[in-house]
Each structure stands twice: as C-alpha cells, then as structure tokens.
Amino acid sequence: MFSIKRTSRVAAGLGLGLTALLALTACNSGSPTAPEGGDDGKDKALWEVAEGVELDSPTFERATEAGKLVIGVKADQPGLGYEDATTGDRSGFDIEIARWIAASLGFEEPDGIEFKTVPSANREQEIINGGVDLYVGTYSMTDARDEVIDFAGPYLITGQGLLVRADDDSIEGPDDLADKVTCSVTGSTPLQRIKEEYKGEVTERQTYSECVEQLLAGQVDAITTDEAILAGYVAQDPDNLKLAGEPFSEERYGVGLADGDTALQEHINTLFTDGGDVWQALFDEYLAPSGVVAEQPAVD
Numbered sequence: 001m002f003s004i005k006r007t008s009r010v011a012a013g014l015g016l017g018l019t020a021l022l023a024l025t026a027c028n029s030g031s032p033t034a035p036e037g038g039d040d041g042k043d044k045a046l047w048e049v050a051e052g053v054e055l056d057s058p059t060f061e062r063a064t065e066a067g068k069l070v071i072g073v074k075a076d077q078p079g080l081g082y083e084d085a086t087t088g089d090r091s092g093f094d095i096e097i098a099r100w101i102a103a104s105l106g107f108e109e110p111d112g113i114e115f116k117t118v119p120s121a122n123r124e125q126e127i128i129n130g131g132v133d134l135y136v137g138t139y140s141m142t143d144a145r146d147e148v149i150d151f152a153g154p155y156l157i158t159g160q161g162l163l164v165r166a167d168d169d170s171i172e173g174p175d176d177l178a179d180k181v182t183c184s185v186t187g188s189t190p191l192q193r194i195k196e197e198y199k200g201e202v203t204e205r206q207t208y209s210e211c212v213e214q215l216l217a218g219q220v221d222a223i224t225t226d227e228a229i230l231a232g233y234v235a236q237d238p239d240n241l242k243l244a245g246e247p248f249s250e251e252r253y254g255v256g257l258a259d260g261d262t263a264l265q266e267h268i269n270t271l272f273t274d275g276g277d278v279w280q281a282l283f284d285e286y287l288a289p290s291g292v293v294a295e296q297p298a299v300d
Contacts, residue, residue: 049103049108050103057267069102069134072126072132072135072256073094077092079289080138083115100275101134101255127258128258139256141252149259150265151300152264153300155272156252159251160225160227161243175198177199179200181202181222183202183204183223184202184208185207191224211223231243232290269299276296
C-alpha cells in the first residue's frame with residue numbers, strides 16, 4: 001500500500017557524483033542496467049544506451065526515422081521537471097525517467113532526445129497529433145485521458161495537496177478553502193477536483209510557477225496540485241512556503257503514449273518492472289530531499 005509522508009529530513013543525496021551517476025554511455029546491451037559501480041561505486045553509469053533495438057511500435061519507428069525521440073515535459077517543477085532559465089539544462093525525477101526510457105530505446109542526448117515543454121492543457125493533443133512521442137510530466141492516469149491516449153506505468157503515486165504561505169495557519173485542508181482563493185493549472189486533475197468537490201474561488205494559470213508568484217504576492221491564498229510537485233517548491237523556499245494538511249487524493253503518474261501503441265507501452269512497463277534499482281536511485285536523488293516518502297508502484 002502506497003503512502004506519502006512529509007518529514008523534516010534533508011537528504012544529502014546518494015553519495016554518488018550526479019554527473020557520473022547519470023552519464024549515459026553507449027554499449028552493446030539491449031536495455032539499461034542498474035549500476036554495479038566501480039571500486040568506489042562512483043564510476044558506473046546508472047544505465048546504458050541500448051543498441052540494435054527492434055520494436056513493432058509506430059512511435060518508435062517514427063522516432064528512429066527522425067533520428068530523435070521528442071519527449072513532452074514540464075519546465076517549472078523543481079525536483080520533477082525543471083529547466084534552468086540561464087543554461088537551458090533540464091533536471092528532475094521526471095526528466096531522468098524520460099532519459100532512462102529514451103536510453104532503453106537507443107536514444108541519447110544531445111542529438112537523440114528533444115525535450116519539449118508542453119502545458120497541462122495541451123498534453124493529449126500533442127500526443128494525438130504526434131507533436132511529442134512520449135509525455136513524462138506529472139501526468140495523472142485517468143479514465144477520461146485513457147479514452148484518447150494510452151499510458152505506461154504508473155511510475156509514481158502521490159496525492160493532491162495544498163501549498164500556502166509559511167505564516168498562514170488558517171488552511172489545514174480542502175474544507176478550509178470556502179472563503180479563500182486557490183490557484184491551479186488549467187487542464188490539471190487537481191483543478192477539476194477542487195472545482196467539483198470543494199467550495200471557494202479558483203483562479204487558473206498555465207504554470208505552477210505563476211501560481212507560486214501570486215501566492216507569495218498575497219494575490220491567492222493557496223495552490224493545489226500533487227504534493228510531490230508542491231514539495232519541490234517548499235524545498236526551494238522553506239522560509240516562505242509550507243504544505244498544509246494531508247494529501248486528499250491518489251494521483252498515479254504515467255507516461256503518455258499514442259493510443260494503441262501496445263508494443264511501446266509493454267516495453268516501458270517492462271523497463272519499470274525490471275529497473276527497481278534505477279527508480280530508487282532517481283527517487284532518492286530528486287524527491288527524497290524534499291521530504292516525500294514513497295515506494296515504486298507496480299505497473300498496471
């Protein structure tokens with residue numbers, strides 16, 4: 001049974017050099033492997049880039065012909081999917097999950113992977129239209145979405161939470177939102193739940209970073225989305241932000257795929273099932289430091 005908890009723990013990381021840990025090295029293996037480590041455990045790549053992959057998948061065939069895998073992601077979620085505005089470097093749990101999947105299919109940066117920032121409201125259409133080959137960005141697996149696309153996973157389970165200013169003790173859960181203004185992102189599952197199940201004024205933005213700016217400026221009282229996302233903002237600014245109350249839903253993150261691409265779906269699910277060591281290393285590096293505690297979920 002999955003549970004998500006908040007702790008005061010501040011992790012120091014894995015004790016592994018991140019550059020060495022996440023370096024992708026070409027090899028003759030057909031799939032990524034978990035690190036065995038060198039003499040000091042620091043010099044072995046976390047996975048290897050596959051060669052000679054054969055997969056009866058229209059998405060894989062399209063990417064192979066194009067010479068790159070286009071992956072939809074988020075860019076403003078610390079610890080999950082973040083793009084440095086100065087360098088353009090991408091980092092986070094979801095970003096590394098995406099790189100891991102790409103490596104298992106034989107694609108690696110800089111030329112073999114194109115990350116494309118896609119807002120929540122546009123995700124299904126980008127997948128349907130072929131604008132992205134995959135989407136890996138806090139993408140909740142829902143029945144409505146499953147009608148038009150497919151999912152691999154889940155690869156993480158979290159729950160909807162609330163982010164408030166650190167000095168605000170008036171909000172302890174969603175029932176306290178009746179006379180408050182709550183911000184969330186257009187097209188997100190948390191926004192829809194607040195609208196349908198709880199009272200109060202809701203304002204919509206394209207990104208959560210816009211919501212955070214409004215919260216810090218006193219223009220809204222709370223932000224609601226998955227707690228794994230919110231915890232990253234708290235880790236970034238603990239003096240001014242905090243989580244309020246306990247999670248009040250279950251959100252299962254999956255990899256968005258073109259409808260009917262069962263070969264790619266099964267490939268990714270097998271990768272997740274066999275790659276527990278990789279999953280744990282990425283979780284410990286990117287999500288554990290913010291106080292989130294979780295176990296790798298079984299795939300559907």
